[in-house]
Amino acid sequence: MFLANRRTLLRVTGLMAAATVLGAFASTAEAQEKIRIGYAISKTGPYAGGAGITTLPNYELWVKDVNAAGGIKVGDKKLPIEVVEYDDRSSSEEAVKAIERLANQDKVDFILSPWGTGLNLAVGPTLNRLGYPHLAVTSVTDKAPELAKRWSNATFWLGTSAQISEALADLLGKLKSEGKIGPNIAMVSIADQFGIELSAAGRAAFKKHGFTLAYDKTYPMGTQDLQPLLKDAIAANPDAFIAFSYPPDTIALTEQAQLLKFNPKIFYVGVGTAFPLYKGKFAANSDGVMGIGGWNADSPQLKDYLARHKAATGKEPDRWASSITYASLQVLQQAIEKVGKLDRAAVAAEIRSGTFDTIIGKVKLKDGLLQDIWGVGQWQNGEFYAVAPASLPGARAPVVPKAQWQ
């Protein structure tokens, strides 16, 4: 019995070994039939809200678009994309572990980035060490230029905090010189890296343009009642109300401002203003509200993108980072096609040096950074138009003062 068993065992082991070897051959043969692209994204945890609107729908849309067109052209072959997806649970450790797993176990050809500044900075060193191109789209940090220098594989797409705050301060400065607003600003910001960087950059930029910060406070994440904050901001009687806020706060601040009949000439709120949810909730009252981001809504490519996004995911994209996320993927695809093989280092170099045709127009990065960034957008007649920097093509004139809440 024992012998027979051992023999069977040996036979099974032998078969398994053979199968593994064959399997290995099969998978190397298969690897040329497909491009394996992996990503870990926040499907749960506090970042799921942002990832669910800005990043994940665009990954899905892009994969769908590429595969519908037969795939990515590598050499003389078109390779369809196969996706490996993980949930990073909004945790830096999980995100880093998932990247290691994607590279070492799943052996994916390319890795797409997670959502958010924190997670992108967390996975940055690992992606750099493993040699994968890192498209850090949804990250806003003043360290971007320095990081892009340190990580030759990385690119940053949403500008720096200073860029965004300066665009806003420039716009306000211009309105002040035209006599449309006075010099008083009330600013509130969320107490995390995003809020701290933007408000610090804002403080400097507003001062440079001759503004006074009549009210300047931070609030902790997850604050469920922003009315106390708003009441003190109202008491400061500002010409412009500026909030570097996250989506739930952006919504709550707008709602409370309406309840309290707070009608400053400029009402600017943070992340979430550019979301379709904002327009959906506030309807006509969203008109005139300014916020981070914006896009050139008149561009035919973006109109087409909006329609495709809606058809594929059932939702409209946000008007800030969504289109840039999609454009970054188009850049990745074109870089692979130009290099003509799955050579990650060459693709990363091509992304940095090449010029690409995307839905946001011609993209040419400088020192690893996308240069032409919208800082301020404004809802006008149901569309979130970019209004600053005014020097960029497609910028609209801002409507100031904002109409009173209805």
Added chain:
Amino acid sequence: MLLVDIVLPGLVLGGMYALIALGLTLQYGVARIMNLSYGESLVAAAFGAFSLYSGLGLSPLAALLLAVPVAMLLNWLLYRFLLERLMRRSKDRGAQEIDSILVTFGVLFVIQGAMLVAFGGQYYSYSYLSIPLTIMGSTLAVNRLVALLFAALVGGAVYLALTRTRIGTAVRAIAVDANAARLVGIDVAALSGLAFAFGGGLVAVGGVLVSMFLTFNAAMGVVFTMKALVVVIMGGVGNVMGALVAGLLLGVVETAVARLVDPGLTLAATYALFLGVLLIRPTGLFGRAVS
């Protein structure tokens, strides 16, 4: 007047805290289930209200009539087929708590997963009764006032039911000592199930009402579980009146700190108050003496 402008909005915020904690105080204090899926159930109710409102145009207040019985039934089934076995198997309260934590930790992911599949990760928000009302110079939102009103009414009713009725007395007896309650002929399993189901109904009330003014998504449950836990423990585990008072107190303190000191310190104030209460009264404001 600044004082009115702190106390009134503070009470309104506190009413919401009390409202989201009432269900947990019944489930944890009486049925002895440390329900980690509490916040997820609350968010599920919010999604239910949102769907009924945006799909059928049904007002959230009318949705309560549907949400509460459904939630009670689901919670009763959960208790009957999953938790009751655990309760019977575990010897002492400590073991029961640990088992219930493990099981409801799993339930948390089931509910969250279902919500993610149905609604995705993005934020949801709608407006209902977002009307300003000025009382003594302080402007409040009607939807938040409604939440405060419900917290007071429901809290009061549950308190009376627990202290003035026969079933309520039996339920409290179970909370004190389940074995002794069994000896005097109380059907512990049935009544614990009832208390758990009732707690579930209160979660639904909380979820439906906060959905009128808070932005939510499928990942947000833990925020509510944490807040509810702070309120329940501060008020004294299992004490409905305690949860009500602790919730209101937290709201007023947070608002006062935000107006008088710095809005950045509200979270610190919450935990300072929490620790302060526990240092002076380790079993909470209305808690039993340690036996």
